[in-house]
Amino acid sequence: MRSLRRTATLAALSVGVMTSSSCAVSGAGSGTGNSSSGPLGGFGRRDERQRIGSFSNVQAVAVSRRYVFAAGSSGIAIYDRTMNSWLPPLTRDDGLSDQQITVLAGDPVEDALWLGVPGGVIMYRPLTEQLQRTIVTGVPDLIAFDRAATGDAIVRAGGEWTRISRVGIATPMGRPPLASALILPRSLNDLYTQFPTLRTQPSLLLRTQQSDRPLRNVQIISGAASPERASEVWLGTAGDGLFRLDPTFMQSTPLPYGLIEPGVGALALAADGVWAAGLGQSIDRGGLSFVGSDLQRFRWIDGTISVPLVGVRGLSLITRASRAWLGTDRGLVRVRLDGAQAMQVWGVLDGLPDERVLSVATRDDGVWAGTARGLVYVSDSSDTRNVRTRGVGVRLLDNMPVHALQFTGDTLWIGTEAGVMAIASPNGSVGGVVSRPLGSDPALRRPVRALAWSDTVLLAATDDAVLRLAPRGGVEPVRVDLLDVRQVGRVTKVAIDERTMWLAGTDGVVIVSRRDGATRVLRVPGDLPGPVLDLAANRDYMWFGTPQGLIRLRRRGDGGLP
Incomplete structure (x- = not known):
C-alpha cells in the first residue's frame, strides 16, 4: 500500500x-x-x-x-x-x-x-x-x-x-x-x-x-x-x-489561458480580439489581458517596476496603433503593445486634475483624459517630453467629473456631471470653446454616464434616458425609448454600430436592432453573471466585461444574438 x-x-x-x-x-x-x-x-x-x-x-x-x-x-x-x-x-x-x-x-x-x-x-x-x-x-x-x-x-x-x-x-x-x-x-x-x-x-x-x-x-x-x-x-x-x-x-x-486577474473593469477592441483591464482584485498580478476572438490566443501584460498595476482598477481603456491608454483609479497609464511592453504613468503630481481617470479619447498626437475633477490633454507626440510638464497640456472643466468622451470627426463630445458638452477642434495647448448642444430636453443637463457614435448618430446615456443627437447639429435631440434605462439599473455603458444599439448597466443589457427595432434584454443573473462594467462589439462577437469575468456572445448576420 x-x-x-x-x-x-x-x-x-x-x-x-x-x-x-x-x-x-x-x-x-x-x-x-x-x-x-x-x-x-x-x-x-x-x-x-x-x-x-x-x-x-x-x-x-x-x-x-x-x-x-x-x-x-x-x-x-x-x-x-x-x-x-x-x-x-x-x-x-x-x-x-x-x-x-x-x-x-x-x-x-x-x-x-x-x-x-x-x-x-x-x-x-x-x-x-x-x-x-x-x-x-x-x-x-x-x-x-x-x-x-x-x-x-x-x-x-x-x-x-x-x-x-x-x-x-x-x-x-x-x-x-x-x-x-x-x-x-x-x-x-x-x-x-x-x-x-x-x-x-x-x-x-x-x-x-x-x-x-x-x-x-x-x-x-x-x-x-x-x-x-x-x-x-x-x-x-x-x-x-x-x-x-x-x-x-x-x-x-x-x-496562458484566460485573464491575468479575475474580473474586467474596461475593454478595448483589437484587430483580432479584445484587450481587458482588471479590477485590481488580485494580490499576485495585475495588468492587461488580450483575448483572441477565437479564444485560442491569450497574452498577459503586467505592470513594470516603476508602474505597478497590482491592485489597480481599470476604469477606461482605448487602443491606437501599438499603444493602449488605460484610465485607472491611480492615474493614466500608457502601455506599449509591441514586444517592449513599456509603460508610462501620469498622476496628480504630473498635472492631472485627479488620479481617477474615468474616460479617455485618443488622437494621433496624444490623448484626452476625463477625470473625476476635470478634463486634461496629455501629449504623446514623442517619448522625449518637457521635463517640467511631462507632456501634460491644457486643463478644462475644473472640478467637473467627466464620465465619457467621444470624438466625431474633429469634435470632442464630453459627458459630464452637468450634461453633454462639446469642443470643436480641441487643441492640446490652448483647449477650445466648450459649448452645449441645442435642445430643450432636460436630460441634456443631467449627468451623462456614457457616449457612443456610429456613422451619423451620437448616443448619450443619462440616468433616466438615452438621447440621440446629430453631431453636425441642426436637429433637435430625441429620446431613444427602446433603450429603456429602467431595464438595466444604473447605466454604465452605451454602444452602437451600423446594425445594433446596446445599453448596459448593473442589472442587464438592452439590445436593439437598428433595422427593425427588435429588442432583447439580457438580465442579471439569468443571462449574465454580474453587472456589465464595459462592452465592445466587432463584426462577429459581442464582449461584456463583468466582475465575474469576460463574456463573449456570438452575433448573427443581422447583428443580433442567437
Whole structure:
C-alpha cells in the first residue's frame, strides 16, 4: 500500500482548489449517475456564449490521453494536446454549483475528467460535454482506476472505498483494493522525486522574467504527467498559468489561458480580439489581458517596476496603433503593445486634475483624459517630453467629473456631471470653446454616464434616458425609448454600430436592432453573471466585461444574438 499512500498527495494538493468556482452539477439530487448538460442562460450552444475567467493560478492539474485539465479560480480550463488548442472551460455556466473540489484525476481509459466534491464524484466528458454525478458518502480524497478492462474509478471518501462504473453506478467495497490492481496518477511529489530540478531550480525551467518587471519567484503548486509520454510534464503555477515542460531537455512552453486577474473593469477592441483591464482584485498580478476572438490566443501584460498595476482598477481603456491608454483609479497609464511592453504613468503630481481617470479619447498626437475633477490633454507626440510638464497640456472643466468622451470627426463630445458638452477642434495647448448642444430636453443637463457614435448618430446615456443627437447639429435631440434605462439599473455603458444599439448597466443589457427595432434584454443573473462594467462589439462577437469575468456572445448576420 506504499504507492497508495504516495499518491494520496494528489488529494492533499487538490484540497481547496476552488471555493468560488463551478464544481458540482446544479440541481443533481438523490440517485446515482445523474447527468446534465447545464444551462446557458437562454443560449442553445456553448459556442454562442462563453465566459472567460482568470487561470493565472492553476491549483490542480490532471491529464487524460488527449486532454489537460487545469483548475483555477474561475473553473477548469481544458487543453487539447493533440490539436494544440483550447476547448471551452468547465464553469458555472455549464450547470455547476459552488462546491469545493477535493481531488482531480484524468481518466486513463477515455478522455474524461473525474473530480471529487463533498458528497459526490463528477465525471466530465469534453467530447460530448456530458456531466455525470454519483453520490458517495463523505469527502473524496483519492481517485484511482482499476487496471481491469472496464477501468472503473476507485474512490476513497471518509475512509471508505467505492467503485464507480463508467455509467455512474456506485458499489461499496468491503476492503481496500490492492495497490497492484490500481492505476495511480502521478502527483507533484512524484514529479519532484523523478525530476529534482523542478524543486531546486524552477525559475531556470520556467523562464518568464523580464528586465523591467518586478522579480517574481516561480512557484509550482500543482503538476501531472502525461500517461503515455515520459518526457512531458504539465505544471500549474501561482500567477504564471499552465506550463508544458520537457524535463529531459529542460525546455518549457507557457500556455496562458484566460485573464491575468479575475474580473474586467474596461475593454478595448483589437484587430483580432479584445484587450481587458482588471479590477485590481488580485494580490499576485495585475495588468492587461488580450483575448483572441477565437479564444485560442491569450497574452498577459503586467505592470513594470516603476508602474505597478497590482491592485489597480481599470476604469477606461482605448487602443491606437501599438499603444493602449488605460484610465485607472491611480492615474493614466500608457502601455506599449509591441514586444517592449513599456509603460508610462501620469498622476496628480504630473498635472492631472485627479488620479481617477474615468474616460479617455485618443488622437494621433496624444490623448484626452476625463477625470473625476476635470478634463486634461496629455501629449504623446514623442517619448522625449518637457521635463517640467511631462507632456501634460491644457486643463478644462475644473472640478467637473467627466464620465465619457467621444470624438466625431474633429469634435470632442464630453459627458459630464452637468450634461453633454462639446469642443470643436480641441487643441492640446490652448483647449477650445466648450459649448452645449441645442435642445430643450432636460436630460441634456443631467449627468451623462456614457457616449457612443456610429456613422451619423451620437448616443448619450443619462440616468433616466438615452438621447440621440446629430453631431453636425441642426436637429433637435430625441429620446431613444427602446433603450429603456429602467431595464438595466444604473447605466454604465452605451454602444452602437451600423446594425445594433446596446445599453448596459448593473442589472442587464438592452439590445436593439437598428433595422427593425427588435429588442432583447439580457438580465442579471439569468443571462449574465454580474453587472456589465464595459462592452465592445466587432463584426462577429459581442464582449461584456463583468466582475465575474469576460463574456463573449456570438452575433448573427443581422447583428443580433442567437
